[in-house]
Amino acid sequence: MRFLVTPLFLALTASPALAAGKTFVSLGNTDFVVLVAFLIFVGILVYYKVPGLVGGMLDKRADGITAELAEARALRDEAQALLSSYERKQKEVQAQADRIVATAKDEANQAAEAAKADIAKSITRRLAAAEEQIASAQSAAIKEVRDQAVTVAVAAAKDVIAKQMDAKAAGALIDDSIAAVGEKLH
Numbered sequence: 001m002r003f004l005v006t007p008l009f010l011a012l013t014a015s016p017a018l019a020a021g022k023t024f025v026s027l028g029n030t031d032f033v034v035l036v037a038f039l040i041f042v043g044i045l046v047y048y049k050v051p052g053l054v055g056g057m058l059d060k061r062a063d064g065i066t067a068e069l070a071e072a073r074a075l076r077d078e079a080q081a082l083l084s085s086y087e088r089k090q091k092e093v094q095a096q097a098d099r100i101v102a103t104a105k106d107e108a109n110q111a112a113e114a115a116k117a118d119i120a121k122s123i124t125r126r127l128a129a130a131e132e133q134i135a136s137a138q139s140a141a142i143k144e145v146r147d148q149a150v151t152v153a154v155a156a157a158k159d160v161i162a163k164q165m166d167a168k169a170a171g172a173l174i175d176d177s178i179a180a181v182g183e184k185l186h
Contacts, residue, residue, distance in 0.1 A: 024032055045051065165173070 023029070026032060
């Protein structure tokens with residue numbers, strides 16, 4: 001009720017009609033009629049407890065906002081926990097990826113070392129095979145040269161013997177050869 005008296009007092013004291021010296025309380029004064037209508041309107045609002053309803057609605061709205069804020073805080077906390085979980089998982093995955101890369105590098109280095117060793121063995125085998133081929137070719141060449149030398153020597157000896165040999169020397173040579181064969185066979 002106190003909040004009704006204050007606006008009425010202010011309305012009466014601040015009225016331009018009072019300042020002009022006219023009578024304020026009159027149905028011809030529009031300010032008075034508006035004041036009375038306003039007071040009746042406020043009275044009806046108070047009678048039907050509209051300020052309490054508006055206050056209740058504002059309280060409900062404040063409670064709703066508080067609940068929404070609490071829910072938003074809970075969601076933010078949940079999101080923060082989820083973010084930290086994802087960051088932790090991301091660090092774990094990064095560490096695992098680093099381990100995998102390190103393992104792959106080690107395996108690649110080991111494979112490279114094994115390949116180098118295999119290549120070295122292969123080169124050693126090929127060098128040995130090449131040396132054997134060279135030795136074989138060398139011995140074949142030496143044999144061929146010897147065979148050629150023997151052929152040339154036999155041909156030269158044949159020519160020399162044919163020039164120096166007569167029938168008597170040939171008969172003596174044949175007899176000596178038969179005797180040598182006979183001794184070797186017995």
